[in-house]
Amino acid sequence: MNLDFGQFVPNIPYILQGILVTLKFVSVSAIVGFALGTILALFKIGRVKVLSWLADAYTSVFRGTPLILQLLLFYHATPQLTGYDISAFEAGVLSFGLNSAAYISEIIRAGIRAVDTGQNEAAAALGIPYRPMMKDIILPQAMKNILPALMNEFITLTKESAIVSVIGVFDIMRRSQIVAAEKFKYFEPLLIAGIIYYVLVMMLTLVGKLVERRMSRSD
Amino acid sequence: MIKVENLHKKFGKNEVLSGIHTTIQKGEVVAIVGPSGSGKSTLLRCMNQLEHVSSGTIWVNDKKLTDSSTNIMQLRQSIGMVFQHFHLFPHKTVLENLIYAPMKVKGLKRQIAEKKAKELLEQVGLSIKANEYPKRLSGGQKQRVAIARALAMEPEYMLFDEPTSALDPEMVNEVLDVMKDLGNSGMTMVIVTHEMAFAREAADRILFLDGGKLVEESEPSAFFNNPQTDRAKAFLNKVL
Ligand SMILES: Nc1ncnc2c1ncn2[C@@H]1O[C@H](COP(=O)(O)OP(=O)(O)OP(=O)(O)O)[C@@H](O)[C@H]1O
Numbered sequence: 170m171n172l173d174f175g176q177f178v179p180n181i182p183y184i185l186q187g188i189l190v191t192l193k194f195v196s197v198s199a200i201v202g203f204a205l206g207t208i209l210a211l212f213k214i215g216r217v218k219v220l221s222w223l224a225d226a227y228t229s230v231f232r233g234t235p236l237i238l239q240l241l242l243f244y245h246a247t248p249q250l251t252g253y254d255i256s257a258f259e260a261g262v263l264s265f266g267l268n269s270a271a272y273i274s275e276i277i278r279a280g281i282r283a284v285d286t287g288q289n290e291a292a293a294a295l296g297i298p299y300r301p302m303m304k305d306i307i308l309p310q311a312m313k314n315i316l317p318a319l320m321n322e323f324i325t326l327t328k329e330s331a332i333v334s335v336i337g338v339f340d341i342m343r344r345s346q347i348v349a350a351e352k353f354k355y356f357e358p359l360l361i362a363g364i365i366y367y368v369l370v371m372m373l374t375l376v377g378k379l380v381e382r383r384m385s386r387s388d
Numbered sequence: 389m390i391k392v393e394n395l396h397k398k399f400g401k402n403e404v405l406s407g408i409h410t411t412i413q414k415g416e417v418v419a420i421v422g423p424s425g426s427g428k429s430t431l432l433r434c435m436n437q438l439e440h441v442s443s444g445t446i447w448v449n450d451k452k453l454t455d456s457s458t459n460i461m462q463l464r465q466s467i468g469m470v471f472q473h474f475h476l477f478p479h480k481t482v483l484e485n486l487i488y489a490p491m492k493v494k495g496l497k498r499q500i501a502e503k504k505a506k507e508l509l510e511q512v513g514l515s516i517k518a519n520e521y522p523k524r525l526s527g528g529q530k531q532r533v534a535i536a537r538a539l540a541m542e543p544e545y546m547l548f549d550e551p552t553s554a555l556d557p558e559m560v561n562e563v564l565d566v567m568k569d570l571g572n573s574g575m576t577m578v579i580v581t582h583e584m585a586f587a588r589e590a591a592d593r594i595l596f597l598d599g600g601k602l603v604e605e606s607e608p609s610a611f612f613n614n615p616q617t618d619r620a621k622a623f624l625n626k627v628l
Pocket residue numbers: 399404422423424425426427428429430431
């Protein structure tokens with residue numbers, strides 16, 4: 170086996186530009202996922218049965234089907250159903266955002282559940298209404314459990330984001346494949362992409378560790 | 389006045405309170421005693437609707453606490469509660485613990501809420517801990533802060549559920565002393581306790597619960613020196 174990275178040096182900047190695309194894609198998806206996930210989590214723990222049932226059903230569907238299937242469905246079905254010519258990036262953000270919302274809602278629910286019920290009772294006994302109790306008493310404490318798990322979700326999202334290359338988002342993965350196709354050599358470009366993903370994930374892991382350490386210090 | 393009329397409480401099929409009648413008068417200090425599992429906590433928690441009653445009526449002043457149309461949140465503002473395990477807000481300092489509800493619920497200005505909070509900390513002897521977080525306090529200090537936090541809402545009534553049961557023995561008295569002062573200052577208090585000496589000394593009246601029934605209700609001297617029922621006698625034999 171003879172690896173020749175030399176001939177790919179001119180292509181490396183092109184592949185590296187994919188980092189921005191990937192990071193942008195992951196960030197927007199994460200924001201969508203977090204916003205929607207928070208709402209779903211509040212539905213799940215809330216007292217309105219219909220809403221908590223809906224949120225559970227939502228989670229079940231998005232966790233129970235392959236992400237790549239959701240991605241292709243959003244990409245191909247949106248123009249057919251709505252006439253809106255959805256871009257690959259938008260379809261990617263939509264499917265990744267909605268998908269991770271399902272996971273994030275579970276993370277948030279578990280984090281809230283882990284807060285001592287005595288906190289709810291103490292707030293109730295003081296006459297504090299539900300909303301401020303959630304916002305000022307319960308959620309700040311739940312964040313301690315939620316943040317580390319959210320970082321993990323973010324890392325998973327970064328790795329899985331490579332799937333959007335199949336619908337033509339010019340991310341790290343797609344760019345390495347384009348380079349590979351040009352030169353009829355697959356091994357080296359894929360290795361380069363692999364190294365970039367690995368470094369990204371390691372950096373995010375490090376950030377996660379720092380966040381975790383800060384959280385435990387405020388204990 | 390808190391008036392309990394024919395109160396029944398079931399958890400599933402398990403009836404833990406069966407037909408309680410009693411009235412707590414303004415200014416009274418009432419101790420609830422009885423064996424474990426007799427329903428003491430449940431009765432206390434019904435008095436601010438942390439537990440919903442299965443049937444019966446509870447009046448707080450002229451309001452029916454047990455009516456579904458009653459604004460329970462508002463009524464709770466006049467009923468402070470102190471828990472066995474304190475339940476201070478761990479992410480807030482002592483002072484923040486005291487001012488949060490007065491500001492949020494009653495809409496007090498920070499300045500006014502802080503002034504009141506500092507007076508209360510003075511009253512429970514913890515002025516120097518105003519800016520500490522709860523985890524840095526001893527159990528006895530935590531419970532005194534919890535009492536001050538409840539008092540910061542300027543309640544008419546105070547409910548205590550075994551406020552000293554989670555404390556190391558040497559910290560029990562500092563909390564009981566605060567409670568005695570509070571009783572002497574005219575606060576209406578209902579206290580679930582296993583501290584018989586305290587109940588005898590500080591209470592105006594003892595409620596003895598057993599098996600979900602109010603078995604005896606009398607003045608401390610009568611209850612401790614001359615219990616009327618065999619169940620009360622058996623209970624006192626065990627705990628005294
Ligand atoms: N949330 C609940 N769900 C089901 N059963 C409960 C619940 N809370 C209390 N019980 C039951 O109700 C009965 C009375 O409980 P309660 O806590 O009022 O007793 P207690 O007199 O306060 O006892 P202790 O001295 O141990 O605190 C017990 O049998 C208990 O198991």
